[in-house]
Amino acid sequence: MKIGLLGLGTVGSGVYEIINHQKGHYFATSKEEAIITKVMVRDINKIRNINIPDKLLVTNFEEIVNDDEIQVVICVMGGIELEYSCMIQAMNNGKHVITANKAVVSEYMDILYKTAKQNNVSFLYEASVGGGIPIITSLIQTLRINQIDEIKGILNGTTNFILSKMTDEGWNFADTLKKAQDMGFAEADPTADIDGSDVSRKLSILSSMAFGSHIKDENIYKRGIKEISEADIDMFNDLGYVLKYLAHSKLEGNKYYATVEPVLLTNKNIMSNVNEEFNIVSLNGNIIGELQFYGKGAGKNATANAVVGDLLYIINNDFKKQEITLEQQLENGGNIAFEGKYYLRVDTNDHDQFTKVIDLVDEFSKKKKITFNSSKIYVLTEEIKANIFNKLVDKINAIGVNSFYARIYS
Ligand SMILES: NC(=O)C1=CN([C@@H]2O[C@H](COP(=O)(O)OP(=O)(O)OC[C@H]3O[C@@H](n4cnc5c(N)ncnc54)[C@H](OP(=O)(O)O)[C@@H]3O)[C@@H](O)[C@H]2O)C=CC1
Numbered sequence: 343m344k345i346g347l348l349g350l351g352t353v354g355s356g357v358y359e360i361i362n363h364q365k366g367h368y369f370a371t372s373k374e375e376a377i378i379t380k381v382m383v384r385d386i387n388k389i390r391n392i393n394i395p396d397k398l399l400v401t402n403f404e405e406i407v408n409d410d411e412i413q414v415v416i417c418v419m420g421g422i423e424l425e426y427s428c429m430i431q432a433m434n435n436g437k438h439v440i441t442a443n444k445a446v447v448s449e450y451m452d453i454l455y456k457t458a459k460q461n462n463v464s465f466l467y468e469a470s471v472g473g474g475i476p477i478i479t480s481l482i483q484t485l486r487i488n489q490i491d492e493i494k495g496i497l498n499g500t501t502n503f504i505l506s507k508m509t510d511e512g513w514n515f516a517d518t519l520k521k522a523q524d525m526g527f528a529e530a531d532p533t534a535d536i537d538g539s540d541v542s543r544k545l546s547i548l549s550s551m552a553f554g555s556h557i558k559d560e561n562i563y564k565r566g567i568k569e570i571s572e573a574d575i576d577m578f579n580d581l582g583y584v585l586k587y588l589a590h591s592k593l594e595g596n597k598y599y600a601t602v603e604p605v606l607l608t609n610k611n612i613m614s615n616v617n618e619e620f621n622i623v624s625l626n627g628n629i630i631g632e633l634q635f636y637g638k639g640a641g642k643n644a645t646a647n648a649v650v651g652d653l654l655y656i657i658n659n660d661f662k663k664q665e666i667t668l669e670q671q672l673e674n675g676g677n678i679a680f681e682g683k684y685y686l687r688v689d690t691n692d693h694d695q696f697t698k699v700i701d702l703v704d705e706f707s708k709k710k711k712i713t714f715n716s717s718k719i720y721v722l723t724e725e726i727k728a729n730i731f732n733k734l735v736d737k738i739n740a741i742g743v744n745s746f747y748a749r750i751y752s
Pocket residue numbers: 348349350351352353354382383384385386388401418419420421424442443444445469470473526527528529530639640641642645
């Protein structure tokens with residue numbers, strides 16, 4: 343079976359190596375040989391850490407999607423519109439499509455499903471959520487019997503790596519992000535990792551599949567982690583909490599609630615022990631109850647493993663029918679369903695700002711503990727609904743101070 347590979351970066355080079363260096367046992371079991379005949383890159387002359395014949399490299403995707411001999415297109419580039427066009431054109435030309443690109447899947451999954459169905463081809467995207475964790479296949483399997491009403495987990499390897507290294511080894515944010523980039527965990531533009539878009543795209547894919555309605559990432563409330571400081575981490579250690587970046591969605595009646603935000607966990611919570619680039623996903627089904635899935639959420643080999651796993655379904659004619667429909671009409675309930683005690687840190691050494699912050703905290707939280715030093719105010723509140731606490735922080739930030747806050751998970 344001839345394959346066109348779009349992208350030869352972290353994931354693409356892993357896919358190329360598994361297929362060409364015969365890593366794994368799939369050659370012994372698969373019905374047909376897999377041959378990558380063309381590879382699209384942006385820059386043919388780039389020095390690469392991979393040994394690949396120059397004659398395979400192309401820079402125009404038409405050479406791949408219009409090649410009659412190519413039956414499968416694997417799209418592992420990081421953009422959106424070009425990648426979406428490639429996938430649609432490939433399917434309209436009768437080719438199966440596999441991708442790791444969550445940005446495209448979360449934005450266009452309804453059209454991509456329909457196009458695959460119309461052309462009787464597979465559209466597979468196991469690697470788009472949770473890197474090497476087989477969560478998409480497991481979710482489809484679970485949905486055959488269950489209604490899933492809750493999804494939660496750590497879905498970004500880069501930010502989990504950053505938070506683990508800051509907590510366990512005292513690294514600073516900027517150096518740890520750089521290390522995550524060097525290790526191939528981060529997106530080409532790591533803003534998507536630290537502002538929450540990468541996580542909300544993954545939560546959008548899982549929630550849409552589970553709840554049966556296309557829930558776009560722009561409808562998911564999200565907060566980034568870039569304001570976190572070493573002072574926060576010291577405080578969490580003293581208080582006995584571990585900070586994690588949590589994706590969480592719930593279905594209640596015809597409403598869904600979804601959020602991506604930093605949360606504080608005690609060490610009794612299994613998620614507090616998920617470290618470095620590892621991810622965890624928990625699903626709640628009405629019959630099976632809670633199911634958890636754990637593994638490497640980012641990186642070359644883990645992600646390429648998921649992509650090649652999808653390829654094997656196609657090569658072995660184990661054609662996965664598109665069982666997911668997105669026909670439910672659901673209302674967005676925002677983040678009102680999430681509540682808990684809150685940790686808040688505000689930086690100021692200005693007397694007026696200090697007074698304004700304390701007055702605002704008094705207005706929103708009746709029972710709280712406040713401590714401060716010369717330049718920082720620390721607050722621990724009683725249980726407050728997420729939407730109310732966010733309003734407080736918006737008002738505090740409007741004063742012109744730096745702050746960071748996290749919900750204590752209960
Ligand atoms: N890295 C990871 O751990 C994971 C990544 N993903 C997803 O997989 C996809 C690929 O990620 P990753 O491998 O890390 O990305 P990289 O940035 O490492 O690689 C991207 C590749 O695509 C090529 N490319 C990008 N834009 C174009 C273009 N306009 N025209 C031609 N070629 C282009 C680049 O070419 P060139 O080499 O010439 O620059 C490069 O080979 C992304 O969607 C990402 O979100 C999913 C799960 C995990």
